Amino acid sequence: MADIHQFFQQLINGVALGGVYALIALGYTMVYGIIELINFAHGDVYTLGSFFSLSILGLIPLSHIASGPALGLIALVVILAAALLCGIVGVLVERLAYRRLRNAPRLAPLITAIGVSLILENIMQLWKGNSEVPFPQFLPDRWHIVGGVKFDDRAVLVVAVSVAFMIALNLFVFRTRLGKAMRATAQDRDAAQLMGININSTIAWTFFIGSALAGVAGFISGMYYGTTFFLNGYQAGLKAFTAAVLGGIGNITGAMLGGFLIGIVEAMTSQYISDQWTSVVVFSILILILVFRPSGLLGEQVPEKV
Amino acid sequence: MSALLSLRSVSKTFGGLAAVKSLSLDVERGAIVSLIGPNGAGKSTVFNLITGIYAPTDGTISLDGRALNGMKPSAVAASGIMRTFQNIRLFAFMSVLDNVMVGRHVRMRAAVWDGAFHTPSARREESAVAQSAMQLLEFVGLRRYAHEWARNLPYGMQRRLEIARALAPEPSLLLLDEPAAGTNPAEKQALMDLVTSIRDRGVTVLLIEHDMRLVMGISDEIHVLDYGEKIAAGLPETVRRDPRVIEAYLGKGA
Numbered sequence: 001m002a003d004i005h006q007f008f009q010q011l012i013n014g015v016a017l018g019g020v021y022a023l024i025a026l027g028y029t030m031v032y033g034i035i036e037l038i039n040f041a042h043g044d045v046y047t048l049g050s051f052f053s054l055s056i057l058g059l060i061p062l063s064h065i066a067s068g069p070a071l072g073l074i075a076l077v078v079i080l081a082a083a084l085l086c087g088i089v090g091v092l093v094e095r096l097a098y099r100r101l102r103n104a105p106r107l108a109p110l111i112t113a114i115g116v117s118l119i120l121e122n123i124m125q126l127w128k129g130n131s132e133v134p135f136p137q138f139l140p141d142r143w144h145i146v147g148g149v150k151f152d153d154r155a156v157l158v159v160a161v162s163v164a165f166m167i168a169l170n171l172f173v174f175r176t177r178l179g180k181a182m183r184a185t186a187q188d189r190d191a192a193q194l195m196g197i198n199i200n201s202t203i204a205w206t207f208f209i210g211s212a213l214a215g216v217a218g219f220i221s222g223m224y225y226g227t228t229f230f231l232n233g234y235q236a237g238l239k240a241f242t243a244a245v246l247g248g249i250g251n252i253t254g255a256m257l258g259g260f261l262i263g264i265v266e267a268m269t270s271q272y273i274s275d276q277w278t279s280v281v282v283f284s285i286l287i288l289i290l291v292f293r294p295s296g297l298l299g300e301q302v303p304e305k306v
Numbered sequence: 307m308s309a310l311l312s313l314r315s316v317s318k319t320f321g322g323l324a325a326v327k328s329l330s331l332d333v334e335r336g337a338i339v340s341l342i343g344p345n346g347a348g349k350s351t352v353f354n355l356i357t358g359i360y361a362p363t364d365g366t367i368s369l370d371g372r373a374l375n376g377m378k379p380s381a382v383a384a385s386g387i388m389r390t391f392q393n394i395r396l397f398a399f400m401s402v403l404d405n406v407m408v409g410r411h412v413r414m415r416a417a418v419w420d421g422a423f424h425t426p427s428a429r430r431e432e433s434a435v436a437q438s439a440m441q442l443l444e445f446v447g448l449r450r451y452a453h454e455w456a457r458n459l460p461y462g463m464q465r466r467l468e469i470a471r472a473l474a475p476e477p478s479l480l481l482l483d484e485p486a487a488g489t490n491p492a493e494k495q496a497l498m499d500l501v502t503s504i505r506d507r508g509v510t511v512l513l514i515e516h517d518m519r520l521v522m523g524i525s526d527e528i529h530v531l532d533y534g535e536k537i538a539a540g541l542p543e544t545v546r547r548d549p550r551v552i553e554a555y556l557g558k559g560a
Binding site: 180183184 | 357359378379380383384388389391395396397398399400404407408409411432471475
């Protein structure tokens with residue numbers, strides 16, 4: 001029985017972690033879909049999301065607020081503010097670093113992305129220092145036990161928020177005018193332009209949305225793990241990138257699926273093999289996909305390439 | 307009355323190659339005007355100049371008296387010029403209906419925020435757009451395929467869908483780049499009827515086409531290009547008998 005409980009315990013951890021990866025992976029996959037750039041600075045935008053959240057939380061006198069609904073409202077405000085700020089950073093990065101290189105050989109924007117990543121990491125190191133920063137735990141410490149499996153409000157928050165934003169993104173991409181413009185631009189940029197779609201603003205919006213989702217991921221991972229670090233985005237970004245490739249880069253549904261799978265694989269590896277082997281296992285998956293199925297699980301046909 | 311579209315000594319050179327040489331051309335409102343010429347004569351370059359993909363090396367292009375020089379392709383599209391492509395460029399992984407709705411994009415007013423939050427005005431606009439897109443599909447005979455993926459349509463229907471998509475923003479000028487390429491005789495006849503009825507809707511048409519029967523059958527005026535230069539222009543009967551045109555197509559002594 002204990003084994004089964006352990007398994008489900010890790011499944012919950014994996015799904016929570018996977019939600020974070022999925023949110024980050026969406027940004028990778030959307031940007032790749034629309035301009036075929038692997039935006040290596042994206043993981044650092046995720047870390048920025050947790051730093052922005054920290055600073056905003058610092059402005060709120062948390063110890064004076066006790067009631068549950070008020071705390072929930074604070075969480076919502078912080079999420080939206082972090083998303084907005086990260087979105088703005090994403091748009092600025094695209095405008096200042098990538099736009100000029102849109103028609104350059106593909107290696108040029110890729111190397112630029114690595115440069116942007118280093119710049120962001122160094123800025124964050126100057127900002128919050130060279131050590132782990134504690135994240136305020138303002139939600140009440142409430143545990144639930146379902147069928148012998150223990151989880152707390154934070155796990156519920158992480159999963160609920162990530163799923164809610166993914167549903168919202170899907171509705172956005174498939175139901176709205178800007179979503180249609182994004183899909184059209186991803187499928188044929190020149191034809192889209194001749195249909196009167198403003199390519200520059202459509203690409204800017206794609207960066208905004210992808211970066212905003214990374215900001216959301218930054219907040220919820222800070223809440224879940226209770227700490228953040230200026231280099232967090234390096235590993236998390238690479239794992240989310242693996243998730244995007246696993247699902248099929250450019251494919252939105254694939255990024256979500258890949259994110260949850262990678263999260264679960266990581267949790268199971270730490271339970272049944274060893275904590276220290278998680279990265280090895282995850283990146284082995286990346287290599288295996290690139291060798292045997294470069295188009296990813298859902299990448300064969302890309303109906304919703306964005 | 308002034309022409310809807312007018313090109314004044316427009317040239318375009320790529321490196322040392324002159325693709326279009328000092329071309330002047332007027333397209334009168336409500337006409338079907340054709341641009342013909344052997345392969346490589348510069349016809350598609352003219353379309354790319356008009357739609358803002360290329361900037362002319364020299365000369366001016368104006369629509370309704372307003373200069374288009376230096377405008378981005380999306381701005382040219384918004385000012386009322388739409389086009390189709392020689393090799394079909396539909397959004398293959400979108401539905402037939404969505405393709406047409408993207409074409410309507412330019413004319414929509416609701417802001418991005420309205421769309422994101424599904425405000426009543428955005429929803430009303432969206433459903434009005436879907437309705438007018440359906441009417442256009444009816445017009446080109448594709449209504450029953452509205453929810454198919456564009457890539458699943460047979461070739462001839464994809465050509466018609468491209469035309470419907472280009473008509474969606476209610477352009478004043480429609481540029482058709484070899485719409486009959488690769489279609490069978492029955493489809494060609496249907497296409498001639500379609501182009502005529504597009505003109506009858508009040509849309510001026512500028513057509514590039516190789517099929518002479520089609521061109522001669524529907525054009526009000528024909529301009530002939532050879533090596534980037536206009537060698538003849540006029541009514542179909544005049545152009546057909548012009549010795550320079552015969553020479554350009556068939557070679558000297560034919």
